[in-house]
Amino acid sequence: MADDIREQQLAAQASGGALSPVEVLDDTPVAVTDGPAAVRRGALRRFGQLLRRSPKLVVGLGVIVAIVLFVVIVPFFTESPTALDNASLLRPGEDGHLLGTTQLGADVLSQLAHGGRGSLLIGLTAGVITLVLSVIFGVIGGYLGGWVDETMFLISSVMLVIPGLPLMIVVSSYIPGRTIWLLAVILGVTSWAGSALVLRSQARSLRTRDYVSAAKVAGEKPTRIILVEIMPNLLPLFAGQFLFAVVAAILGEAGLSYLGLGPTGSVTWGTMLNDAQSGAALTRGAWWWFIPPGLLIAFLGGALSLVNFSIDETINPKLRAGSIAAKNTRDAKKRAKKKGDQ
Amino acid sequence: MKFYVRRIAFYVLTLWFAVTLNFVLPRLLPGDPATILLQKLSRLGGEVTPAMIRSVELLLGTDDGASMWTQYWSYIGSIFRGDLGVSISNYPAPVTTLIGEALPWTLALVGTATVISFLLGIFGGAWVGWKRGTWADNVIPATTLLQSVPYFWLALLLVYIFSVSLGWFPIIGGWDTWTFDNPEASFAFFLDALRHATLPAITIILSSVGGWLLGMRNMTVSTLSEDYITTAEAKGLRPSRIFMTYTVRNASLPSIAGFTIALGFVVSGSIVMEQVFTYPGLGRLMIQAVQGNDYALMQGVFLVITLTVLAANFIMDMFYGFIDPRARHNG
Numbered sequence: 001m002a003d004d005i006r007e008q009q010l011a012a013q014a015s016g017g018a019l020s021p022v023e024v025l026d027d028t029p030v031a032v033t034d035g036p037a038a039v040r041r042g043a044l045r046r047f048g049q050l051l052r053r054s055p056k057l058v059v060g061l062g063v064i065v066a067i068v069l070f071v072v073i074v075p076f077f078t079e080s081p082t083a084l085d086n087a088s089l090l091r092p093g094e095d096g097h098l099l100g101t102t103q104l105g106a107d108v109l110s111q112l113a114h115g116g117r118g119s120l121l122i123g124l125t126a127g128v129i130t131l132v133l134s135v136i137f138g139v140i141g142g143y144l145g146g147w148v149d150e151t152m153f154l155i156s157s158v159m160l161v162i163p164g165l166p167l168m169i170v171v172s173s174y175i176p177g178r179t180i181w182l183l184a185v186i187l188g189v190t191s192w193a194g195s196a197l198v199l200r201s202q203a204r205s206l207r208t209r210d211y212v213s214a215a216k217v218a219g220e221k222p223t224r225i226i227l228v229e230i231m232p233n234l235l236p237l238f239a240g241q242f243l244f245a246v247v248a249a250i251l252g253e254a255g256l257s258y259l260g261l262g263p264t265g266s267v268t269w270g271t272m273l274n275d276a277q278s279g280a281a282l283t284r285g286a287w288w289w290f291i292p293p294g295l296l297i298a299f300l301g302g303a304l305s306l307v308n309f310s311i312d313e314t315i316n317p318k319l320r321a322g323s324i325a326a327k328n329t330r331d332a333k334k335r336a337k338k339k340g341d342q
Numbered sequence: 343m344k345f346y347v348r349r350i351a352f353y354v355l356t357l358w359f360a361v362t363l364n365f366v367l368p369r370l371l372p373g374d375p376a377t378i379l380l381q382k383l384s385r386l387g388g389e390v391t392p393a394m395i396r397s398v399e400l401l402l403g404t405d406d407g408a409s410m411w412t413q414y415w416s417y418i419g420s421i422f423r424g425d426l427g428v429s430i431s432n433y434p435a436p437v438t439t440l441i442g443e444a445l446p447w448t449l450a451l452v453g454t455a456t457v458i459s460f461l462l463g464i465f466g467g468a469w470v471g472w473k474r475g476t477w478a479d480n481v482i483p484a485t486t487l488l489q490s491v492p493y494f495w496l497a498l499l500l501v502y503i504f505s506v507s508l509g510w511f512p513i514i515g516g517w518d519t520w521t522f523d524n525p526e527a528s529f530a531f532f533l534d535a536l537r538h539a540t541l542p543a544i545t546i547i548l549s550s551v552g553g554w555l556l557g558m559r560n561m562t563v564s565t566l567s568e569d570y571i572t573t574a575e576a577k578g579l580r581p582s583r584i585f586m587t588y589t590v591r592n593a594s595l596p597s598i599a600g601f602t603i604a605l606g607f608v609v610s611g612s613i614v615m616e617q618v619f620t621y622p623g624l625g626r627l628m629i630q631a632v633q634g635n636d637y638a639l640m641q642g643v644f645l646v647i648t649l650t651v652l653a654a655n656f657i658m659d660m661f662y663g664f665i666d667p668r669a670r671h672n673g
Contacts, residue, residue, distance in 0.1 A: 056483065154352070154355075157352065157356075158352075158355065158356045158359050161356050161651060161652060161655055162356070162359070162360055162363075162648060162651075163647055163648060163651050165613055165614075166613065166628065166643075166644050166647050166648070167363075167644070169613070169628065169629075169632060169640075169644075170363075170364075170367060170640060170641070170644050171367065173632045173637075173640065174367050174368060174370070247490060251490075251492055254492045254494075254495070255492065255494060255613075255614045258492075258494055258614060258617070259613075259614060259617060259629055259632065260632075260633065261632065273492075273494075273495060273498070277498075277618075282498060282501060282502055282506055282513075283506060283513075285502075285506065285507075287502065290495070290498055290502075291499070293495075294491065294492055294495030294496075294498070294499070297490070297491070297492050297495070298487060298490050298491040298492070298495070299490075300490075301489075301490025301491070302483075302486055302487040302490040304490075305486045305487075305489070305490055306483065306486065309482075309483075309486070
């Protein structure tokens, strides 16, 4: 439910013209004349500044790195996630199983790490597919205008109104033997529309900027204008949309897998939750089985959203300047009051 | 006028797309879809009755060599007559009857929860935006985390804590099947249904309030930096007046648009949640259909869900075109 509503809010913002004007700002200029090394140093310095300015970004990136490390490293030290030790449910710490076992005796820690690989893989792949489709339908349509734009806008609008999760359920239920890749394709193909509309409105506004007109007058080809003049200015927006798509895909995978429509024969965080449900983990009080996968999804999603937030604040100064200005006003008022009291 | 014609044409087109998708998807299966479905059914256990074969043939067209085109038209025709076929898993109940029984549960539960969540989000968000730059800003990361939680997992946690461990609420169902044989119009039944709906409703509110809160907060912050707010402050208006009349009123417009759409998603939104609570709504029906390979039922539910979403969007469009002339001209 949350996914659908978010998707719709995004669309409403994009189509209702309610989106606050996004100014693509480049506020810290970098000297580009000193060769590639200097540019790299400049970029590093800018990144450092960004980190210092935004604790949200630090926390978000930290959690993401931790989860990725966990998923990459831990599987080397654990047994196979499907190896069944003894057919019994073990509490955490019992018999060498750090996080306990499932009902069939599979190691929960190992399932978590392996399942994380599956979930991340699906999230990233679906995110890339979503981004590519939304760039094709949003940016190219928005820039070219005319009947190409009309057609692409129509397709995006239709796709947006068709409810996402039910569509995913219908599509997946017809396909027997779903692999991780197939699931990523289903998730990506059914959820690009909202993002495309956001990118389209931005591309349409960029189209009328002076430097684009200048490039047009200078006789540049549309491909070059889109790649060189338009795309770089949309990068922060792309990053935001991509992260958003990854979160949506990971949540979508979890939901589908929980319903039993996940990848067949692979472990993901979603299939773990499905196993826990069908294994009656709830009524048997096996909290170590169903709490960790959900918690990891939540942490990963939260971390990606935090990074998204700081991107938002970078490209939409109103969100940031607003709060600083308000703080300054309040501090000034306090100081004035103190002076008055003395 | 042109605006309304265009919008109506758009919704007719979308509806056609959804209906056609329903027709095409099962036929995209490699090989002979009817045979594959019947094989699937028999592998699932149990014998395949002639009635089942008949139902599958109705769904996918018969082998008598009718062209795809004829099948398509008879399919469209039956949808217009309100004939969505017969359910296999609940044979011989017609799909429309099953949907009719499940729909009120979903509408009542998710509708109420959506309204509560919206009101909480709007007023909470406006307040947090008003107090921006104070501790109130910390509310936002907290709700973000809440939104990143898979909501059905949140439901699992609530069940574990409040139903399994504390025993305050029932674990499954929409009403107590031990006390009541069938839903009835009595006060006792109402109370019982309310008790069963509490945890699902809390799940929905918790998982969706963050979105409203964030959207409203950002709109409030943007609105507060508008010139007319500065003017109002300079005029020396009371802060409460600036807040209610100048800020909340203007900032809540996009959220109201979003609310109309969210109401449309009431039906589709709760699919996984209904599975957790085994709630007798439309989402649960859809999952039943998926698990039982009951494609007629699944298609029927998908169609009804799409219809409600389209209707809500349509109403929102008309409403917005009515109150905001700009929308009419940009459309």
